[in-house]
Amino acid sequence: MSSLQRNHSGKIRHRRHSTEAAPDVNGSVKPSLLVNDQNKYKTMLVRARSSLWMLLGFSLVIYMGHLYICALVVGIQIIMARELFTLRKQAYEDKKLPGFRILIWYFFFTAMLFAYGRFISRQLVNTVTSDKLYYKVVGGLVKYQMVICYFLYIAGFMWFILTLKKRTYKYQFGQYAWTHMILLLVFAQSSFTVANIFEGIFWFLLPASLIAINDVAAYFFGFFFGRTPLIKLSPKKTWEGFIGASFATIISAFVLADILGRFQWLTCPRKDLSTGWLHCDPGLPFKPKSYPLPGWFPWKEWSVMPIQWHALALGLFASIIAPFGGFFASGLKRAFKIKDFGDSIPGHGGFTDRMDCQMMMAVFAYIYHQSFVTSQGFSVELILDQIINHLTDEEQHDLHFQLGKILRGRQEELLLLLE
Structure with missing residues (x-):
């Protein structure tokens, strides 16, 4: 494949040659994941700097509270949608279809209204209980939210049909299908993140941290010990990195759950849309239980929060199942012959490159919390x-x-x- 590629906007984009393989004396290429190339150390330094800035910004948003975290999630979703919409955008075809881009974003914000309306309806109603007029208006909107969103979608569907033009049918229907795939695979999954936030920041922060830990651990284990390729879709992934990251993630899940579970600010659910500090009964999952130890131990008992056992399940998913979200993204990039979805984050690519595994993790965390942690009565x-x-x-x-x-x-x- 040529080192020069022409992207969707017509610009020439340089695709870096891989430093993961070197030709032998016969000219054939054999996998050698640790080639002594200064470029990979420079890349690691750039990634480390970007990661540090992201960590500092993320920590600040966590400190500010639920609504600011939700605003961050919404902002990231919009950026991800823009990156993915741009993949199949053709400027020549769009010139023939004025307003067609607006229709695509119309579908996106309709889906956002439906998903977030379902997840935060109770918090929204609780926020306006002091005013009877607002309470009735908001209560009515919540009650008929599904009907409102349905007819908004139908309006968009009719809009799409009315904009169909001869000689652009294939492009328009392709964009329609692509938009709905993005809504299903990206937005529908990542919107569960907001639901997790209002169940308690713990249920957002722990799963997100485990994905980050797994990603960083896989990178460093693969960087220093990687020898055996894991999957062809992601040539940089190695079995050594995958296995090492799995152990690191599971251990981190058990330890992190103990640390994060001690703060009511993180464990208390948010029942309205205010920004004040939270105080609540942490509940049984966050109350330590003591387990007796054999006499030859220096301690008589071992105190563990039940939530730490639940965290092991999250750690297993983050290390074994969630990486397949990254493999899916890698396959998608190969299909479009691009290196990254964007260049928003130096050394990492676009936000879609960073959030591919987070989406699967958010859905699992929500389902696990509702199935095994929340009271079923x-x-x-x-x-x-x-x-x-x-x-x-x-x-x-x-x-x-x-x-x-x-x-x-x-x-x-x-x-x-x-x-």
Whole structure:
């Protein structure tokens, strides 16, 4: 393949020659993942600097709280969508279709309204309870949110049909399919991140940190010990890096869960859209349990939070399953013959290059939390939420009357038993 490639915008883009393989005396190329090339040390330094700046910025946003983290996630999603929309963009065809780019973004923001409306409806209602007018308006929007989003999508669908032009059908339908693939594989998955944030920053921070740890550990284990290629889609990935990163990620999951689980600011769920500090009962998963140790140990017991055992499951997923999100992204880049999705982050590529595994991890963390950590019964808070948001005033009064009747009947039965 030529070292010069022409990208979608018509500009010549230089594709760096790989330093991972060197020809032998016969001229054939054999895998040698540790070629003594100064370029890879320069690349490592650039990546390290970028990673440090990202870590500092990320830490600041975490300190600022839930809403700022959500704003960061939304911003990253928009940048990722722009990077992916640009892959199949053809300037010549777009000139024939004025306003077609607006339609694509219309679908994106409609999907955003649907997903976030489903995830933060309870927090939104709780925020406006002090004003009756706002409460009724927001409550109505929440109640009919699915219908509103459906008709917004139908409007976009009709818009798309009305914009179809002869000689551009193939391009337009290709863009339509590409847009929906992005919404399904990128936005639908990454939107679960916001749901995790409101369940407690812990459920956002731990999974995201495990992916970062796995990525960094795989890079360094592969950099210093890598010899055996892992998968053809990602030539830089090695079995040594994969295995070393797996152990590092699982151990880190157990330790990090213990550290992060001690802060209520991270473990408490956010029930509204305010920005104040949180205080709550941490719940059983974050309360240490003591396990007796054999007599020959210097300690009599070992104290472990139950959440640390749950963290091991997250660590296993982050080290074994989540990397396949990166392999998928690598295959996609090979299909389009590009090195990176963008150049927003020096040494790393675009935001899509950094978030490919995070999306799968966010979905798993949400499903795992709902399935194995959250109480499976109906809580009083959940029942009240359903009553307030889905029953009319008359139905609520009727429910109050019926509950009072049931309670009075039980009191009469109790009095008869006492007599």
